[in-house]
Amino acid sequence: MNVGIKPFSLNAYHMKMIALITMFLDHFTRVIYPDIYVFKVVGRLAFILYSFLLVEGFVHSRHTGKYLLRLLLFTLLSEIPYDLAFGNTLFDPQRQNVFFSLSAGLVSLLIIDSKKVATDAKVLLIAALVTVANLFHFDYYYLGVLQIICFYIFRSSWWKKVLTIGILNVFYMFKIATQAAAILAFIPLYFYNGQRGKKTGLLYYIFYPAHLLLFWLIKRILM
Numbered sequence: 001m002n003v004g005i006k007p008f009s010l011n012a013y014h015m016k017m018i019a020l021i022t023m024f025l026d027h028f029t030r031v032i033y034p035d036i037y038v039f040k041v042v043g044r045l046a047f048i049l050y051s052f053l054l055v056e057g058f059v060h061s062r063h064t065g066k067y068l069l070r071l072l073l074f075t076l077l078s079e080i081p082y083d084l085a086f087g088n089t090l091f092d093p094q095r096q097n098v099f100f101s102l103s104a105g106l107v108s109l110l111i112i113d114s115k116k117v118a119t120d121a122k123v124l125l126i127a128a129l130v131t132v133a134n135l136f137h138f139d140y141y142y143l144g145v146l147q148i149i150c151f152y153i154f155r156s157s158w159w160k161k162v163l164t165i166g167i168l169n170v171f172y173m174f175k176i177a178t179q180a181a182a183i184l185a186f187i188p189l190y191f192y193n194g195q196r197g198k199k200t201g202l203l204y205y206i207f208y209p210a211h212l213l214l215f216w217l218i219k220r221i222l223m
Contacts, residue, residue, distance in 0.1 A: 010188055012056060013197030016204050018188055019049035024211055031085050031215040032222070041181040047098065047140055048147065048165060048185035052192075054102055055151040058109050060196075068106050074205045075099035081212040085219075095137050098208070101144030104129050108145055109152050143172050162186040 010018075026043020029036040061067050075097065082097035083089055111117060111125050126149070130142045138144055150164035162183070169182040 008191065009193035009195075010191045011193055011195040011197030012053065013200065015049055015053055015188055015192060016200055019046055019053065020204070020207055022046040022049070023208075027085070027211065027215060031212075032219055037178075040178045044169075044176075044178055044181040045185045045188070047101075047144070048182050049188065050098065050102065051105065051144070051147045052151050052161075052185075052189060054105060054148055055109070055155060058106060058152070059155065064106075064110060068103065068110070070205065071099055071103045071106055074208065075103050078209040078212070081209040081216065084216040085212040088216075088219075093137070096139060098139040098144070100136075100138040101133060101140050102148070104133055104138060104145050105148030108149050112149070112152065140172070141175075143168050158186075158190060161189060 022042050022044075023046035025036075025039040026046055029039035029043070057067060058064060078097040078099050080090055083092040083095065086092070086095060108126050108129055111122050114122070117125070126145070130145050132138075133145050134141050140147075147164065147168055150168070151161055154160035154164060162185075165185060166183050169179045172179045
């Protein structure tokens with residue numbers, strides 16, 4: 001939680017809405033209208049915020065097992081809409097939706113937090129997860145897992161979280177040039193007040209496959 005006097009603050013509900021909107025804009029320009037460069041830039045904030053909110057959910061959840069099951073469920077439900085939207089096919093082995101990355105990140109946190117797993121085993125298991133993310137083309141590859149881990153390890157320090165965003169995303173710029181804009185996530189992170197705010201229920205999860213399916217349908221109509 002950030003401490004100090006600020007002109008305004010953002011709770012978890014606000015952060016979720018920002019994450020959803022930036023993701024929507026990013027996917028709109030990637031699927032339907034690729035010439036809106038500013039949408040691509042703004043969209044770089046989405047995964048950073050999703051990762052941050054996953055860590056917040058993990059820290060405050062009393063049922064991490066159910067949390068993981070929910071992510072795995074939407075991993076399955078989102079794959080066909082994701083492949084249709086970005087690959088125009090029912091199955092594309094070269095790309096996996098973001099819930100794969102979020103699920104792998106959450107499993108990493110469970111490993112780190114476990115008192116039954118030895119430290120050397122934790123390192124090996126997390127290294128294996130990062131490798132799997134790369135081999136099977138999880139969205140954001142290694143970055144997806146490592147960003148979540150860094151947010152968890154440095155959850156009490158705003159500037160360390162921001163530093164990890166800069167370090168990790170510099171390397172990912174070789175894949176997506178606009179990834180440097182991810183550092184702009186420092187703004188909502190700074191104003192986060194640690195409070196939950198309104199509940200979004202399953203909307204936060206359903207929105208992902210639903211908007212991808214919508215974009216695919218629009219693209220089919222326009223074609």
